[in-house]
Structures are given as structure tokens and as C-alpha cells.
Amino acid sequence: MTDTISTVADSSELPTYPKRGIVMSHGLGARLWDTAGREYIDCAAGIGVGNIGHANERLARTVAEQARRLIVCPGSIDTGPRIELCAKLREITPDGLERSFLCNSGTEAMEAAIKFARLATGRTDFVACERAFHGRTLGALSGTHKPQYREPFMPLVPGFSHVPFNDLDALRAAVTDRTAGVLLEVVQGEGGIHPVTQAFIDGARAVCDERGALLIFDEVQSGFGRTGRMFALEHFGVVPDMLCIAKALGGGLPIGAVVCNDRIPAVTGRHGSTFGGNPLCAAAALATIEEIESRDLCGRAERLGEAFRARIADANLAAVREVRGLGLMIGVELTSEVAPILAVLQERGVIALGAGPNTVRLLPPLVIEEDQLAGVGETLVAVLGEQAGT
Numbered sequence: 001m002t003d004t005i006s007t008v009a010d011s012s013e014l015p016t017y018p019k020r021g022i023v024m025s026h027g028l029g030a031r032l033w034d035t036a037g038r039e040y041i042d043c044a045a046g047i048g049v050g051n052i053g054h055a056n057e058r059l060a061r062t063v064a065e066q067a068r069r070l071i072v073c074p075g076s077i078d079t080g081p082r083i084e085l086c087a088k089l090r091e092i093t094p095d096g097l098e099r100s101f102l103c104n105s106g107t108e109a110m111e112a113a114i115k116f117a118r119l120a121t122g123r124t125d126f127v128a129c130e131r132a133f134h135g136r137t138l139g140a141l142s143g144t145h146k147p148q149y150r151e152p153f154m155p156l157v158p159g160f161s162h163v164p165f166n167d168l169d170a171l172r173a174a175v176t177d178r179t180a181g182v183l184l185e186v187v188q189g190e191g192g193i194h195p196v197t198q199a200f201i202d203g204a205r206a207v208c209d210e211r212g213a214l215l216i217f218d219e220v221q222s223g224f225g226r227t228g229r230m231f232a233l234e235h236f237g238v239v240p241d242m243l244c245i246a247k248a249l250g251g252g253l254p255i256g257a258v259v260c261n262d263r264i265p266a267v268t269g270r271h272g273s274t275f276g277g278n279p280l281c282a283a284a285a286l287a288t289i290e291e292i293e294s295r296d297l298c299g300r301a302e303r304l305g306e307a308f309r310a311r312i313a314d315a316n317l318a319a320v321r322e323v324r325g326l327g328l329m330i331g332v333e334l335t336s337e338v339a340p341i342l343a344v345l346q347e348r349g350v351i352a353l354g355a356g357p358n359t360v361r362l363l364p365p366l367v368i369e370e371d372q373l374a375g376v377g378e379t380l381v382a383v384l385g386e387q388a389g390t
């Protein structure tokens, strides 16, 4: 069965991601089973999507009920889930962030924010950070830094520049009176799990205010409890002009949003999305947020993440250069390449991700049981210990 599916995929799916040689069948909470019956602890969660875990009962019920009632409706006609979701996003984001544009993915949220910033300021340019990942559509890709993603698709949108992450002097030098916006991941995800510094995020807010540029936070990966707060920005007390979110928002269904302050004008007739805010995904998002709030998954992420990072750091492994992160957004930087480690972890029943060439990235569902996460810690310490011969 597994071999058959993989063979069919080889001949019929246009390859994008390098494949891992397994076919997943089903999941429950933080557990996954492949079609060969092997069990795994999921520390990828669909790349930071499944914060409320697999086969979540509230989400499954909500989606089934909504699918029976109404799945599609054009943006020109309101539905309860769309309106309620926009109101909920206003409630759970900081004061000042009020109106949401709903879309279907992280890259679309970034794409929209780039367009809105041009509209709001009448300017064209953007400053992003080195190591940034903002998505793969041409606008968002222009903010993404990695040459491997950018270079095959040149020329990109003109007017984008990159400064070293957390280098405030470089940011001050790069933001000019042509800058429409500064794009910033509050915790860089794909780039290696690097949290922003307080000085940089404060300085970014100040320099944007001084020069009339908009501050745009990309919390596509760090949002919805992942870092121990509903949004990572709460760790720093800085409010952007636009907050881009997606991934965990829908609990697994595709939905993204840009939550905007009053500097962003109405975009009636100038921007839109066929699927954005459809009642099915909006209902899924409401159920997901309800699940995060009612089970205090933010508090859980903070507590479990701290214990996990301490466990790995305390092991003092020669193979580990640094342990980073906030909540359950965890990076373990190695002294060697990460790819072989991910393969061994998978053999031992842990699905983990890479972030940059050397960093193991762990993004487990926030509902992961303490003993499951402790088991992941033991496996990681064992694998890294063997690797370095310590």
C-alpha cells in the first residue's frame, strides 16, 4: 500500500518538498500512524498548523455541521461565521488592530499586506530581514531572503531590501521616505527559530513611526498559542499596523488573515479572494480559537516548551550549538547538518522539521502530553549523543 501510493505520487505529483518515504494514515492528538501501522509523535504539526492536535473533536464536529449547512458564499454576502471570526480576531489581537481581510494561506496574507501598505502610504518599497521567510508568491517571495527560493524566479517585485535580523542600525539606515513597510517575523521560523530582540522590535516600531512606514508582523508560524501567548508580539508589547496570520488559525483548514489598524484604507473593488472567509474555514477557525482559549493551550505551550528546552540544554551535548525558542516553537541548532538527524528521528518515531541547514525545528501540537514530549526529549538527546559519540 505504502509503496503503491509512493510510486503513483512519483509519476503524478509535481515534486515540491523532498519526500520522507512514508505515507501517513491518521492521527490523534500529537500521535500519527502511517499506512504500515507505525506510530510517531508529531513534532511538525503540518509545519505549525495543527496546534489543537489531530482529530480534534470540537473541530471535526464544527466542520461537519457547517459542511451540512453552508460551505460557500461570495464575499459580497455576509455569513455568521465570517462576521463572527472577524469580531473574534479583533477581540484577541491588541487594541488598534480592528479590521480583518480573510484569505487562504500565509503567503496570501503577506501578499495582501504588501498591497495594503502601498495603498496606505502611496510608497513602493519594503524592508525585510535576512533569513526571513514570508511565502512563495511573488510579492511575499520578494520579502523572503533565501537565494534558493528567490533566484530561479527573478526578477521579483522591485524595491525590497534585507537587513540583518535584530540589527537596528542597519534597519534605521534602510528605511527611507520611499519605504511603505517593514516586514518582520516576531520569531523567525524557517530561518532557524530566532526570536526578535526587545530592542529591535521597539526600534522597528519607532523607525516606522518616524519615517511614515507601516510595521507589518508576520505571525503566520508564531501565532495561535505557539510561543506561549496567543501571538508572539505579546511577549514584547509592540503593536504593528498589520498582523499577518494563517497556519494554525484554521486548525488544519486553509485560512489566513491580515488584521489591520485604521491606517489601512478600505480596499473595496481593489482586492479580494474567492475562498477567503468562506463559512466552512471561518467556522473551523472559530472552533480552533475556542479550543486554544478553553484549554489554555498558550499556558501549556509556555510551560512544556520551557521544560523541554531546559532538558536539551542541560544534556550539554557536543552536537548542540544552541537551544532557542519561545513556548513550543523550539529550535535546536546543531554543529552538523540537520537532514541526517531528521531521518534518524523519524526511524525512532519522531517527526521533526529542519529550519536552515543546521537546526532541528520542533513544532508539536500544543495538546501534546507531557510524557510524549519528554519521550521526544529523550529520543533527541539519545540520537544527538550517539551522533557526537558522547
Ligand SMILES: Cc1ncc(COP(=O)(O)O)c(C=O)c1O
Pocket: 047, 105, 106, 107, 108, 110, 133, 134, 135, 136, 185, 189, 190, 218, 219, 220, 221, 222, 246, 247
Ligand atoms: C513566517 C511565515 N510566513 C509566511 C509563510 C507562508 O505561508 P503559506 O505556506 O501558508 O503560504 C510561512 C510558511 O511556512 C511562514 O512560516
